[in-house]
Amino acid sequence: MRISIIQMDVVFGDPEANWLQVEEKIAQAVREEQPDLVVLPEMWNTGYDLTRFEKIADRGSLQKKLSLLAKQHGITLVAGSIGEKEGDDFYNTSYVFSADGQKIARYGKVHLFRLMEEEKVLTPGKEGKVVFPVEDGVGGVMICYDLRFPELARSLAIEGVQILFVLAQWPHPRLNHWRILNQARAIENQMMVVAVNRVGSDPNNTFCGHSMVVDPWGEILTEGGENEEMLTVDIDLSQVSRVRSQIPVFEDRMPERYKI
């Protein structure tokens, strides 16, 4: 399976400008790399312009546009996450579309990040964990701060997830946390981790990029720098079962002895 990661800057509080750049960057990825699957970062439509969410949060139109984009290019689209309004509440929601444009997953970020004041505006997603089919396996998704909760990654692994997509706007000075936690989630759950972070700045943060793909043995297959770029990698999900039979963590775990 060939995956392209769009490591992009986000225009603060300007959904139209961000849509235009997402449309263009996906077209470029398809033209230059012919990926099966494309991944975008967290809240790429609005950035963390949370105080203006009443005006700028999406109200359903992006779902239709993203579905059409997936179908038009014949790609699975792990469409990052978007700031959206549903009913009276605001959410940070990730959508996944199959190559025929079907919506195959919706996940609202559950762990809201206080350092970026998410909890003041957003509501935790209602769906809880979600899994979805990818080319030759099972995928799962997490949004940024979720990466610090190993329980969520483990429960996705137990649901059968072989490839975990981590969608982020992760800033400095925590680059080493980002790099180490992505590798830790891959090693402890013996899964492929595809982590996409934005770059650039907003009024409060400078984001550290370093999008990466980590294989189930913990090897970094590709890693970005701190500028906009597209990373493309061919992955083999059969490695997941090979690593799991070499060190049978899922047979050896004894959760009844350490209930949490």
Ligand SMILES: NC(=O)CCC(=O)C(=O)O
């Ligand atoms: N957007 C986020 O959830 C940021 C999480 C983060 O930076 C962290 O250190 O955790």
